[in-house]
Amino acid sequence: MRLDESEAWRRFRAARVARLATTGADGAPHVVPVTFAVSPPAEPAAVVIAVDHKPKTTTNLRRLRNIAATGRASILTDEYDEDWPRLWWVRLDGRARVLTDDAGRAAPITWLVAKYAQYQDNPPQGPVIRIEADTITGWAYAE
Template sequence: MDEFQARARFRDARVARLATADAQGRPHLVPVTFDLDGDTVAFAVDPKPKRTTDLRRLRNIAANDRVCLLVDHYDDDWTRLWWVRADGRARVAGDGADRERALGRLAERYPQYRDRPPRGPVVLIAVESWTGWSYEG
């Protein structure tokens, strides 16, 4: 799968898995809703109930900005399998124009954000590489 196809499949996915690691390299994996703008992926800390606002994914990004996002499609017909990975560097935007732009794009993509806009920070990921695979039988 070429980079153009990988980016297109990623863009069309509804959820991604975000992998972060802390300063000691301990991994952490969570699902995120996201928006893709060029080679920048954005996700927000939304108002869904959480045990704490001190989220491990944000602490990990502060300690180690390298992240990975994965989207995939599974089907019992294995000729339809594919996955796309975006590797990059993340930064947290607590306020400002970048945050507001990302929130607007997220609200266009997910109606839930129109009714309850996220109040938490937005994470912006500058994708440095796109990789993907699809079944080619």
């Protein structure tokens, strides 16, 4: 069954990991797992993702290049269970940009630190991706 917007946001906010999908100027898709946080309810609906201290082979990340090229991204959260009535997914599509200045990164880093204990002693130092929601859609199993 299709989820209403408030239920989709509830599930999205509670999720611990998501998949970020971008495309480059050439149209080639790129999907990576990410940690993320959602802006507080009083602010415009946005999702933030930071380049953090987890090991990476390069700092010239394709996801950042793709966002610079297209200004768009999708992010998907989901729950899989062998007990299929527990299945659900939520996808957010929106305008994306990369924030590199301290002022633009400050609030998003605070939201990420509040969500993930792993960031409390070592907050992300890299760029922040901010996705402003155009649409949020979701589905949950229904008998």
